[in-house]
Amino acid sequence: MTVVEDRLGELERRVARIEDEAAIRRLQMAYGYYIDYNRPEEVAGLFAEDGAVVFLSGEYRGHEGVMRLYGTWFQNLFTGGRRGPVEGLLLDHFQLQDVITVSEDRKTAKGRFRGVLAGGWHDSVLDRKPDEVPQQFWEAGIYENDYVREDGVWKIRRLNYMMQWQADYETGWAHTIAHLQPAVQTYPENPIGPDVILPEEEWRQTWPHRQEVAMSFAHPVLGATFVKEHFTKMQKEWP
Template sequence: MNLSDLEKRITVLEDIEAIKKLKARYCAICDEDHNPAKITTLFAPDGIWEGAGVGRHQGHDAIRKLFQSFQERISFSQHNVMNPIIDVSGDRATGVWYFIGPFTMRNGNRPMWLGARYEDDYVKLNGEWKFAHLRAIGRMSAPYEKGWAK
């Protein structure tokens, strides 16, 4: 293997680690009361947050408003993401993650379990990875007391 090939491989590994950190920052911000000001820093200016039952929200203003609505509905969340499959191609990448987490909904102080699959597109802007399109695909939503099997 020549030096150029080795440099390319190292760059891909560094990009994958940077994308993992981006997703970890996303989860941390969600769990900090879905901070609308902070969340937009993780998205490209024309980035998209999309979820079934929640809709498609494009651009920083729309994403900020979405996260303000999350603040109004959710009093507690713990985002746990796992099993990333990340593919990098230059300044673009894709990622698939699985998510499970406990939530407390403000309405009725209801504890819930939520599970989802994230399908993300990323773009590298000015040397920094951002979400170009985050898709949250719901797989499970269940009251804490009853679980998801019923």
């Protein structure tokens, strides 16, 4: 191959990777919009055949599990089984701060996002509000997701959402304990429960507890091999 052909091939690979990242970002952003309006069928359509969601220390598996979480649980909890938007209900999920890593063979990818949720009910519809949910609340969490390309289309293989905090709007995070707690019972004993409870070492306590969420991406400057000891060595070498 000539130098020009080599450079052209490298440019094609770079463009393909950029296109993959854009498609995955679009996929995740679409997920945020669909759950805003309680549209579980569209949400389920974003997942691979073997897709799964990890939420509140439980894993919901396959399209049936995804529909149980976003349809049976979320839709019934927030909208009484109706598709949104619903008058007087705020449930906006912002998908932010993405770092996407596509594998060398471009068949799989990792993605880290930050989610922020503003939710609640207007005074005029308080008769629909579930007792266990505050009228106005904030929530934030981190996604560490796996994606897969199926038949040339990027899909979510494992959406791994780790809630970081919840807060009543009026009192703030300093005075709030999360109103959602980790799963303790699986489906079908719990009709809205996960298929599997995470192992004890992976179990997630909610706010005000805090825990590290391992990062799927390499350090953008120092590379994947970076460890704290390297930084200590660098500090000693600084003038």
